[in-house]
Amino acid sequence: MKKMLIVYYTWSNGNTERIASQLQRAVGADLERIEMVHPYEGSYDEVVAQGQREVNSGFMPDIKTLQHDPADYEVIAVGTPTWWYTMAPAVKTFLADHDFSGKKVILFQTHGGWPGHTLKNMEKACKGAAAGPSLAVQFDSSGGSKLMTAEKDIDAWIRDVKQFL
Numbered sequence: 001m002k003k004m005l006i007v008y009y010t011w012s013n014g015n016t017e018r019i020a021s022q023l024q025r026a027v028g029a030d031l032e033r034i035e036m037v038h039p040y041e042g043s044y045d046e047v048v049a050q051g052q053r054e055v056n057s058g059f060m061p062d063i064k065t066l067q068h069d070p071a072d073y074e075v076i077a078v079g080t081p082t083w084w085y086t087m088a089p090a091v092k093t094f095l096a097d098h099d100f101s102g103k104k105v106i107l108f109q110t111h112g113g114w115p116g117h118t119l120k121n122m123e124k125a126c127k128g129a130a131a132g133p134s135l136a137v138q139f140d141s142s143g144g145s146k147l148m149t150a151e152k153d154i155d156a157w158i159r160d161v162k163q164f165l
């Protein structure tokens with residue numbers, strides 16, 4: 001069985017991709033982005049409003065089949081931007097589509113200052129998995145790409161992840 005797969009979704013600025021790539025460079029895992037079958041269209045504000053409707057209704061959009069099968073890996077890291085205090089809908093679909101029992105999971109989120117209950121909700125969705133060190137990374141509150149969390153905190157998390165593997 002292969003060691004570790006990092007799966008992430010990103011929409012606004014690639015903030016979540018940035019953290020996923022940083023983890024990948026440090027641990028040497030396979031890396032894959034979640035893509036929606038019908039990607040969002042429209043302005044930032046329109047997607048913020050659509051995202052709110054989707055989160056509130058528990059909507060799970062169709063996502064494309066991944067190139068890597070999570071079933072082949074011992075450890076799955078999953079990263080999401082925070083959407084309305086929880087994971088983005090595409091990540092909800094990904095977690096619902098796969099069986100994480102007996103696996104190790106590492107969960108991370110990016111956010112703009114209101115992380116909500118994202119990591120807890122993700123952990124609940126990974127039934128039967130052993131959750132390792134998780135991380136919430138803050139970017140600026142206007143939805144931009146300025147990193148607010150200290151790099152040393154991200155480095156410390158990466159060290160913890162390596163210990164957990």
Ligand SMILES: Cc1cc2nc3c(=O)[nH]c(=O)nc-3n(C[C@H](O)[C@H](O)[C@H](O)COP(=O)(O)O)c2cc1C
Nearest residue numbers: 011012013014015016051081082084085112113114
């Ligand atoms: C639909 C939507 C909802 C959001 N909801 C929140 C939120 O509840 N709390 C928060 O801190 N940031 C929220 N944000 C900001 C993003 O979580 C933040 O900018 C994130 O780092 C974007 O990651 P990305 O560039 O990987 O998409 C929201 C952004 C969008 C587009």
